[in-house]
Amino acid sequence: MKMNVKDGKTLLVDGPASVTLVSGKAEVFGYALRNMEKVVIRDGKRMPFFIKEPATFNVALGENANVEEVDGNTIPTSWDEAYEELLTVQTKPAVALVLGTVDSGKTSFCTYLVNKLLNEKRKVAILDGDLGQSDIGPPCTLAYAFVPRHVTDLFNLEAKNAFFVGVTSPSRAAEKVIYGLTLLKSEILSGNSDFVIVNTDGWVEGEDAVRYKAQLIEKIEPSIIYCIQQDEKLKPLIEAVKLFRTVIIDSPQTIKQRSRDKRRSLRELGYIKYLKNSRVQSIPMSWLKIESDEFLVLGKNFLDKRREREIYDLLGMKPLYMVELRDRIYVVIGRNRWINPENIKRAEEALGKRVVVTFKGDEKGFLLALYNDEKKFLGIGVLREIDYRRKVIKIFTPVSSGISTVIFGKVKLDENLKEVSPPIIEERVKIP
Ligand SMILES: Nc1ncnc2c1ncn2[C@@H]1O[C@H](COP(=O)(O)OP(=O)(O)OP(=O)(O)O)[C@@H](O)[C@H]1O
Ligand SMILES: [Mg+2]
Incomplete structure (x- = not known):
């Protein structure tokens, strides 16, 4: 759509839209647009085009976009x-x-x-x-x-x-x-x-x-x-x-x-911009330094066999994966498995630590940051899976090499890169 706007006015465009200055002079946030320059306005954003000399624009409006003319400059x-x-x-x-x-x-x-x-x-x-x-x-x-x-x-x-x-x-x-x-x-x-x-x-x-x-x-x-x-x-x-x-x-x-x-x-x-051209990378966990606050702790497991047996006996089952920390024990179990809450209580009392139970698959969707060994930020990724048996982590990311550290975010994204709220761990322990 062609629009002619007089000088001294401002064209307010709500995205998603694109605007091309065909002739005349106009400024966006202090920048004088070049002739035939195309400006994209994202969905949810508004852009003011202040007209310095009578101008003609080509305006293309997306869904729910809008354009209006107001008097004067909207920049205070x-x-x-x-x-x-x-x-x-x-x-x-x-x-x-x-x-x-x-x-x-x-x-x-x-x-x-x-x-x-x-x-x-x-x-x-x-x-x-x-x-x-x-x-x-x-x-x-x-x-x-x-x-x-x-x-x-x-x-x-x-x-x-x-x-x-x-x-x-x-x-x-x-x-x-x-x-x-x-x-x-x-x-x-x-x-x-x-x-x-x-x-x-x-x-x-x-x-x-x-x-x-x-x-x-x-x-x-x-x-x-x-x-x-x-x-x-x-x-x-x-x-x-x-x-x-x-x-x-x-x-x-x-x-x-x-x-x-x-x-x-x-x-x-x-997320879409920074995950463009992503594919799933499978990386052995032993190659990586993994930093995660509270949800899953993936560090090296120093449990000896006897200690492992002791904990298994208390829980009454053998989990898929387990990590013992100073004050708590993280346990990952299969999606269809179950730990008797009585056993968890017993184990917590006997061991003097909290037992945090999560299910295989709960890790899916966590937003990750990827760094190289010089602490340079390489990009983001989304955790697809942790293969606990093969000790491999699968990350959907455009970063293809050089990953040495993976840091877990607290945000989770679904397959369409929409934000979902993470599960509350405390509840998970009680309701297997
Ligand atoms: N002078 C103006 N005339 C018209 N629209 C404007 C003007 N200044 C800013 N806007 C638009 O208003 C919206 C909010 O402005 P902006 O994004 O700069 O605010 P913000 O304080 O950074 O917001 P947030 O807290 O979301 O980061 C944006 O779409 C922006 O383009
Ligand atoms: Mg802002």
């Missing part, structure tokens, strides 16, 4: 002032950190800063600290990219390195996020960027969130903090970081709010 003037202020920062690289609630415009503001800086030929790196709605790197990871050219969507950037957290919400892994971001920031500093833009997640309300963000900020030591003010929600956080240079900016009025479901489906686009 405070964003432009914020950019000007960034240029006054003397440290090199200047580190700018962006704070805001969900759907406040964090990603868009980062995109805007990146483009404005690139207009001035500055070298820019972007560090994405939002694991739930990652722009760079797969979902559940923190990642960074050096930005080689203007962008309309940070999602199109290629991650230089990433740190896997394995959950979608920082409240479940605050320390890990702080650690990961600090690590990635120091990696960025060894490059030669003029500016580092750090995006953060939208968890900003409540004591825990404020404490977490304040700790994060102390570690990152930004030269300047941008606080996107929608209402009063950020106030306690701004107060907590007032020793830093803070700049309050507006949230665009035309922002598109997203439901939980839309957020999940945006994440799923991320």
Whole structure:
């Protein structure tokens, strides 16, 4: 569909859609589009095209997509002032950190800063600290990219390195996020960027969130903090970081709010992108270092035969696989097997440890991160199966070589790469 739009107006396009500027002049988040350049707007995203000179577009709309014209520029003037202020920062690289609630415009503001800086030929790196709605790197990871050219969507950037957290919400892994971001920031500093833009997640309300963000900020030591003010929600956080240079900016009025479901489906686009061209790799477990917090422990099994027999007798059966740790014993049994709860209780009392029972097949679907032996993030995968007898792990992944460490996430994906909630282990022990 062809659309002519007058200068001074903004074309708001809700994805999934694609827009080609046929003639005239238009800008997206501070970037002046080239003629005949095609811009893709993902499902769940909205993109503002500000018209600088009367323009003609070719617009293709997907299902539930939408396009509308509004007057003026939807980028707040405070964003432009914020950019000007960034240029006054003397440290090199200047580190700018962006704070805001969900759907406040964090990603868009980062995109805007990146483009404005690139207009001035500055070298820019972007560090994405939002694991739930990652722009760079797969979902559940923190990642960074050096930005080689203007962008309309940070999602199109290629991650230089990433740190896997394995959950979608920082409240479940605050320390890990702080650690990961600090690590990635120091990696960025060894490059030669003029500016580092750090995006953060939208968890900003409540004591825990404020404490977490304040700790994060102390570690990152930004030269300047941008606080996107929608209402009063950020106030306690701004107060907590007032020793830093803070700049309050507006949230665009035309922002598109997203439901939980839309957020999940945006994440799923991320899984799809990073699992493209995957195939199942079967890797002997003895070749790998496997890190898993609580669900399955796959380390080497040091049980001697006598100890094994003792535990089997207590449980009244021989499991498929078993690992004894200091405070607990993990037992994997076949799908159709059963352990008498009385026996579990007896074993726990006799051994003085918890017995955690899982079923063969429960491992299927776990999101994994794959690293090489230099701790470089290679990509993600989905666990298909653990063959306990042959001691082989089967991973659906596009990574074809060099895997030396596998880290388990807490997210599970089904065959269509949709998120499913993991089973609760505690219940599993009681209900065989
Ligand atoms: N000035 C604007 N005009 C119209 N739409 C905008 C504008 N700024 C941002 N948007 C759109 O609003 C939506 C939310 O913005 P954005 O993704 O930047 O917020 P966020 O704070 O990063 O959200 P999240 O918490 O999900 O990461 C996006 O689809 C974005 O493209
Ligand atoms: Mg965002």
